[in-house]
Amino acid sequence: MLRNAMFRNAVIFSLLLCFGSASWADERTQKTIEARQGLLKVVAQYFGPIVGMAKGQIPYDAALIEKNAGMIVQLAPMIPDMFAMDTSASDITSQAKADIWGDYADFSAKAATTAERAEALVAATAEGRGATMKAFGALGASCKSCHDSYRQKN
Numbered sequence: 001m002l003r004n005a006m007f008r009n010a011v012i013f014s015l016l017l018c019f020g021s022a023s024w025a026d027e028r029t030q031k032t033i034e035a036r037q038g039l040l041k042v043v044a045q046y047f048g049p050i051v052g053m054a055k056g057q058i059p060y061d062a063a064l065i066e067k068n069a070g071m072i073v074q075l076a077p078m079i080p081d082m083f084a085m086d087t088s089a090s091d092i093t094s095q096a097k098a099d100i101w102g103d104y105a106d107f108s109a110k111a112a113t114t115a116e117r118a119e120a121l122v123a124a125t126a127e128g129r130g131a132t133m134k135a136f137g138a139l140g141a142s143c144k145s146c147h148d149s150y151r152q153k154n
């Protein structure tokens, strides 16, 4: 009985330490920001080679575009999830504008547009280089559209 009570008190004490401290919240915020920035870095890793092809820096490769655009189809819906937590009150450096949480539905819709355009790019790879690069331009415009509204360069 007594040991149970001591154990319970120890558990409650530990929980209070974890959830009550400001540093726990800071750490959670930091991890959230790192995760969403990591996600966008991964998006850019798949996007980058297609930019290289568009600029003629690397050979045109329809199969690679199809693969990379397919990855962006999967990754783009993760953007709203990784931005679900409003971190605007934190002083941790980030390029995310507070407006994201002012109109999270619009932010999410922009991510959905990116996913749709990535899907259209996958389809366009079967229609030749001209159609592919046109679809890629539309995908890039969807990234820019979100950045123009919701990302600030520090």
Ligand code: HEC
Residues within 6 Å of the ligand: 033, 036, 037, 038, 040, 041, 043, 044, 047, 072, 079, 093, 094, 095, 096, 097, 107, 108, 110, 111, 114, 139, 140, 142, 143, 144, 146, 147, 150, 151
């Ligand atoms: C729905 C909005 C949205 C869409 C769509 C979007 N981005 Fe972003 N992106 C952001 C925001 C907001 C940030 C800043 C995040 C931060 O600093 O916490 C960002 C940051 C980035 C970064 C910097 C990551 C870092 O911290 O190093 C890159 C690179 C990037 N985006 C590339 C892209 C590309 C490429 C696309 C399109 C395929 C894209 N983004 C689509 C909102 C978006």
